[in-house]
Amino acid sequence: MELLEAIRRRRAVRDYLPDAIDEATLDGLIHAAVQAPSAVDSQPWRFVVVRQRAMLDRVAREAKAWRLRSESSAELRAHLENPGFHIFYNAPALVLIAAEHESPWMVEDCALAAQNLMLAACDQGLGSCWIGLAQDYLRSPAGKEVLGIPPAWAPVAPIIVGRPRGATPPHPRREPQVRWID
Numbered sequence: 001m002e003l004l005e006a007i008r009r010r011r012a013v014r015d016y017l018p019d020a021i022d023e024a025t026l027d028g029l030i031h032a033a034v035q036a037p038s039a040v041d042s043q044p045w046r047f048v049v050v051r052q053r054a055m056l057d058r059v060a061r062e063a064k065a066w067r068l069r070s071e072s073s074a075e076l077r078a079h080l081e082n083p084g085f086h087i088f089y090n091a092p093a094l095v096l097i098a099a100e101h102e103s104p105w106m107v108e109d110c111a112l113a114a115q116n117l118m119l120a121a122c123d124q125g126l127g128s129c130w131i132g133l134a135q136d137y138l139r140s141p142a143g144k145e146v147l148g149i150p151p152a153w154a155p156v157a158p159i160i161v162g163r164p165r166g167a168t169p170p171h172p173r174r175e176p177q178v179r180w181i182d
Protein backbone atom coordinates (compact mmCIF):
# COMPACT_ATOMS: atom_id res chain seq x y z
CA MET A 1 0.00 0.00 0.00
CA GLU A 2 1.29 3.44 -0.84
CA LEU A 3 1.96 5.68 2.13
CA LEU A 4 -0.63 8.30 1.17
CA GLU A 5 -3.22 5.58 0.69
CA ALA A 6 -2.50 4.23 4.20
CA ILE A 7 -2.73 7.77 5.60
CA ARG A 8 -6.14 8.20 3.98
CA ARG A 9 -7.43 4.73 4.81
CA ARG A 10 -6.36 4.46 8.49
CA ARG A 11 -9.36 4.61 10.79
CA ALA A 12 -9.96 4.29 14.51
CA VAL A 13 -11.31 0.73 14.50
CA ARG A 14 -13.74 -0.22 17.28
CA ASP A 15 -14.96 -3.64 16.18
CA TYR A 16 -12.56 -6.57 15.95
CA LEU A 17 -12.55 -10.23 15.04
CA PRO A 18 -11.22 -12.41 17.86
CA ASP A 19 -8.32 -13.69 15.69
CA ALA A 20 -4.99 -13.54 17.50
CA ILE A 21 -2.29 -11.35 15.94
CA ASP A 22 0.96 -13.26 15.74
CA GLU A 23 4.17 -12.11 17.35
CA ALA A 24 6.01 -11.59 14.04
CA THR A 25 3.30 -9.22 12.79
CA LEU A 26 3.32 -7.17 15.99
CA ASP A 27 7.12 -7.16 15.95
CA GLY A 28 6.97 -5.76 12.41
CA LEU A 29 4.67 -2.97 13.56
CA ILE A 30 7.03 -2.14 16.42
CA HIS A 31 9.98 -2.00 14.02
CA ALA A 32 7.98 0.47 11.92
CA ALA A 33 7.19 2.48 15.08
CA VAL A 34 10.86 2.91 15.97
CA GLN A 35 11.59 4.47 12.57
CA ALA A 36 9.88 7.61 13.89
CA PRO A 37 11.99 10.69 14.50
CA SER A 38 12.72 11.61 18.10
CA ALA A 39 14.08 14.73 19.75
CA VAL A 40 17.88 14.60 19.94
CA ASP A 41 17.55 11.06 18.62
CA SER A 42 16.72 9.91 22.13
CA GLN A 43 14.52 6.99 20.94
CA PRO A 44 12.85 6.92 24.39
CA TRP A 45 10.12 4.45 23.40
CA ARG A 46 9.59 1.18 25.17
CA PHE A 47 6.83 -1.28 24.28
CA VAL A 48 4.55 -3.55 26.24
CA VAL A 49 2.53 -6.01 24.17
CA VAL A 50 -0.48 -7.65 25.79
CA ARG A 51 -2.13 -10.52 23.94
CA GLN A 52 -3.30 -12.60 26.91
CA ARG A 53 -7.12 -12.37 26.91
CA ALA A 54 -7.43 -12.43 30.69
CA MET A 55 -4.93 -9.59 31.04
CA LEU A 56 -6.58 -7.50 28.31
CA ASP A 57 -9.92 -7.87 30.05
CA ARG A 58 -8.48 -7.09 33.46
CA VAL A 59 -6.71 -3.93 32.27
CA ALA A 60 -9.86 -2.87 30.36
CA ARG A 61 -11.99 -3.33 33.48
CA GLU A 62 -9.59 -1.58 35.85
CA ALA A 63 -8.91 1.29 33.42
CA LYS A 64 -12.65 1.88 33.09
CA ALA A 65 -13.14 1.98 36.84
CA TRP A 66 -10.13 4.29 37.22
CA ARG A 67 -11.41 6.67 34.58
CA LEU A 68 -14.88 6.78 36.10
CA ARG A 69 -13.44 8.24 39.29
CA SER A 70 -12.40 11.44 37.48
CA GLU A 71 -14.57 11.61 34.34
CA SER A 72 -16.74 14.73 34.29
CA SER A 73 -18.37 14.32 30.85
CA ALA A 74 -21.86 12.85 31.27
CA GLU A 75 -21.65 11.21 27.85
CA LEU A 76 -18.37 9.46 28.62
CA ARG A 77 -19.59 8.47 32.09
CA ALA A 78 -22.60 6.80 30.49
CA HIS A 79 -20.28 4.82 28.19
CA LEU A 80 -18.01 3.82 31.03
CA GLU A 81 -20.90 2.80 33.27
CA ASN A 82 -22.27 0.49 30.57
CA PRO A 83 -21.10 -3.01 31.59
CA GLY A 84 -21.08 -4.01 27.91
CA PHE A 85 -18.56 -1.30 26.99
CA HIS A 86 -15.09 -2.84 26.65
CA ILE A 87 -12.58 -0.01 26.71
CA PHE A 88 -10.36 -2.00 24.28
CA TYR A 89 -13.31 -3.09 22.12
CA ASN A 90 -12.30 -6.75 22.68
CA ALA A 91 -9.26 -6.23 20.43
CA PRO A 92 -6.84 -9.18 20.55
CA ALA A 93 -3.74 -7.05 21.22
CA LEU A 94 -2.68 -3.92 23.04
CA VAL A 95 0.64 -2.25 22.29
CA LEU A 96 1.48 0.27 24.98
CA ILE A 97 4.16 2.75 23.97
CA ALA A 98 5.91 4.24 26.97
CA ALA A 99 8.90 6.50 27.41
CA GLU A 100 11.81 5.05 29.35
CA HIS A 101 11.47 7.95 31.78
CA GLU A 102 9.77 11.33 31.96
CA SER A 103 11.39 13.78 29.53
CA PRO A 104 10.38 17.05 27.84
CA TRP A 105 9.71 15.48 24.40
CA MET A 106 8.41 12.09 25.42
CA VAL A 107 4.84 12.69 24.29
CA GLU A 108 5.91 13.94 20.87
CA ASP A 109 8.39 11.09 20.41
CA CYS A 110 6.00 8.33 21.50
CA ALA A 111 3.07 9.82 19.56
CA LEU A 112 5.13 9.81 16.37
CA ALA A 113 6.02 6.16 17.02
CA ALA A 114 2.33 5.45 17.61
CA GLN A 115 1.33 7.02 14.29
CA ASN A 116 3.95 4.92 12.46
CA LEU A 117 2.58 1.83 14.19
CA MET A 118 -1.02 2.64 13.26
CA LEU A 119 -0.12 3.33 9.62
CA ALA A 120 1.92 0.11 9.42
CA ALA A 121 -1.06 -1.77 10.87
CA CYS A 122 -3.30 -0.28 8.19
CA ASP A 123 -0.75 -1.32 5.56
CA GLN A 124 -1.03 -4.91 6.87
CA GLY A 125 -4.84 -4.86 6.67
CA LEU A 126 -5.10 -4.48 10.46
CA GLY A 127 -7.15 -2.01 12.45
CA SER A 128 -5.91 0.05 15.37
CA CYS A 129 -7.09 2.71 17.79
CA TRP A 130 -5.34 4.89 20.36
CA ILE A 131 -7.20 4.38 23.65
CA GLY A 132 -6.73 7.62 25.53
CA LEU A 133 -9.37 6.60 28.06
CA ALA A 134 -6.93 4.01 29.44
CA GLN A 135 -3.99 6.37 29.81
CA ASP A 136 -4.54 7.63 33.35
CA TYR A 137 -4.77 4.11 34.69
CA LEU A 138 -1.76 2.87 32.73
CA ARG A 139 0.30 5.80 34.07
CA SER A 140 -0.72 5.06 37.64
CA PRO A 141 1.40 2.91 39.96
CA ALA A 142 -1.46 0.38 40.03
CA GLY A 143 -1.58 0.09 36.24
CA LYS A 144 2.20 -0.18 35.93
CA GLU A 145 2.27 -2.88 38.56
CA VAL A 146 -0.38 -4.99 36.81
CA LEU A 147 1.66 -4.92 33.58
CA GLY A 148 5.01 -5.30 35.34
CA ILE A 149 6.25 -1.98 33.96
CA PRO A 150 9.25 -0.37 35.69
CA PRO A 151 8.03 2.54 37.86
CA ALA A 152 10.20 5.02 35.92
CA TRP A 153 8.55 4.28 32.58
CA ALA A 154 6.02 6.86 31.43
CA PRO A 155 3.20 5.30 29.38
CA VAL A 156 2.05 7.57 26.55
CA ALA A 157 0.14 5.69 23.87
CA PRO A 158 -2.06 2.61 24.41
CA ILE A 159 -2.79 1.30 20.90
CA ILE A 160 -5.13 -1.61 20.29
CA VAL A 161 -4.53 -3.73 17.21
CA GLY A 162 -6.60 -6.43 15.54
CA ARG A 163 -8.32 -7.62 12.45
CA PRO A 164 -11.31 -5.35 11.73
CA ARG A 165 -14.71 -7.03 11.70
CA GLY A 166 -15.89 -4.75 8.87
CA ALA A 167 -15.22 -1.42 7.24
CA THR A 168 -15.06 1.75 9.36
CA PRO A 169 -16.54 4.79 7.63
CA PRO A 170 -14.27 7.82 7.60
CA HIS A 171 -14.83 10.85 9.82
CA PRO A 172 -14.91 13.70 7.33
CA ARG A 173 -12.13 16.20 7.93
CA ARG A 174 -12.72 19.92 8.08
CA GLU A 175 -10.91 21.92 5.44
CA PRO A 176 -7.51 22.92 6.82
CA GLN A 177 -7.33 26.55 7.87
CA VAL A 178 -4.05 27.85 6.50
CA ARG A 179 -2.48 31.26 6.65
CA TRP A 180 -0.19 31.38 3.65
CA ILE A 181 2.73 33.79 3.82
CA ASP A 182 4.38 34.00 0.41
Ligand SMILES: Cc1cc2nc3c(=O)[nH]c(=O)nc-3n(C[C@H](O)[C@H](O)[C@H](O)COP(=O)(O)O)c2cc1C
Nearest residue numbers: 010011012013014129130131132133134168170171
Ligand atom coordinates in the same frame (compact mmCIF):
# COMPACT_ATOMS: atom_id res chain seq x y z
C1 LIG B 1 -4.81 10.82 21.77
C2 LIG B 1 -6.02 10.05 21.26
C3 LIG B 1 -6.84 9.42 22.17
C4 LIG B 1 -7.94 8.66 21.73
N1 LIG B 1 -8.67 7.97 22.64
C5 LIG B 1 -9.68 7.19 22.21
C6 LIG B 1 -10.40 6.38 23.14
O1 LIG B 1 -10.13 6.35 24.34
N2 LIG B 1 -11.40 5.60 22.66
C7 LIG B 1 -11.73 5.58 21.33
O2 LIG B 1 -12.66 4.86 20.96
N3 LIG B 1 -11.06 6.33 20.42
C8 LIG B 1 -10.04 7.12 20.83
N4 LIG B 1 -9.32 7.83 19.92
C9 LIG B 1 -9.64 7.76 18.48
C10 LIG B 1 -10.32 9.03 17.98
O3 LIG B 1 -11.61 9.12 18.54
C11 LIG B 1 -10.35 8.99 16.44
O4 LIG B 1 -9.04 9.03 15.97
C12 LIG B 1 -11.16 10.15 15.87
O5 LIG B 1 -12.53 10.02 16.17
C13 LIG B 1 -11.03 10.28 14.34
O6 LIG B 1 -11.39 9.06 13.71
P1 LIG B 1 -10.35 8.34 12.71
O7 LIG B 1 -9.10 8.02 13.52
O8 LIG B 1 -11.06 7.09 12.25
O9 LIG B 1 -10.06 9.27 11.59
C14 LIG B 1 -8.22 8.58 20.34
C15 LIG B 1 -7.38 9.22 19.42
C16 LIG B 1 -6.28 9.94 19.87
C17 LIG B 1 -5.36 10.59 18.88
